[in-house]
Amino acid sequence: MKVKDCIAVVTGGASGLGEATVRALVSCGGRACMFDLQDEKGEALAKELGKGAIYAHVDVADEKSVQAGINKAKETFGGINAAINCAGIGVMGKLIGKNGPTPLDHFKKVLDVNLIGVINVTRLAVEQMMKNEPFEDGEKGVVINTASVAAFEGQIGQVAYSASKGGIVGINLPLARECSEYGVRVNTIAPGIFETPMMASLPEKVRAALGQMVPFPKRLGYPSEFAQLVLHLIENIMINGEVIRLDGAIRMQPK
DSSP: OOGGGOEEEEETTTSHHHHHHHHHHHHTTOEEEEEESOHHHHHHHHHHHGGGEEEEEOOTTOHHHHHHHHHHHHHHHSOOOEEEEOOOOOOOBOSEETTEEOOHHHHHHHHIIIIIHHHHHHHHHHHHHTTSOOOGGGOOEEEEEEOOGGGTSOOTTBHHHHHHHHHHHHHHHHHHHHHHTTTEEEEEEEEOSBOOHHHHTSOHHHHHHHHHTSSSSSSOBOHHHHHHHHHHHHHOTTOOSOEEEESTTOOOOOO
């Protein structure tokens, strides 16, 4: 598939890694429907990018909400052949906090958004991709999920986050095996520490220190670098069933 032929739904598309991905897709001639809950940002970005992008208010963990977003993408662009899952939350919390065990709802919320949300969007998007006319080699679509290095080296306080991202890594191969029967590829990117809204909330000294933890380059990753990999995964048909670390060789410490 060529990027210029790509019609993608991008979760978390109004900011961070998702926004960079939407911008990259549209700049190369592709089209994107942003799924997000940040209405003001999403609508402003869609207006800025013009006919190549639209915004849909979507809760990724809600079936009806996602289906409505997919319907909007289909009605506007005529179909869907890519699902790029960037939406996620990074709530920190120890198993045992100062007031005792962390409330179970804390863990459920993170898993609902980060893992169930990915499965929800993927299953409904792939259902549509199966109806597509195939490209070269029978390809009908591609799914790109976002995990994290926390899937492999979770830090103290990241029990829920690491579980959710580890789950994305765990479902990658079985999804790729099943979806290969439909002409749909599935891959996962596991970013390290990137310049995202979550990082922007930290003091500059803290961000600089985090950047120095990266072996090379000694800085935080740019969302545009994440987007570059997404574009390559869309076009390289031989990459299937892979989890790719995008982290400058960082290996996270316990805390």
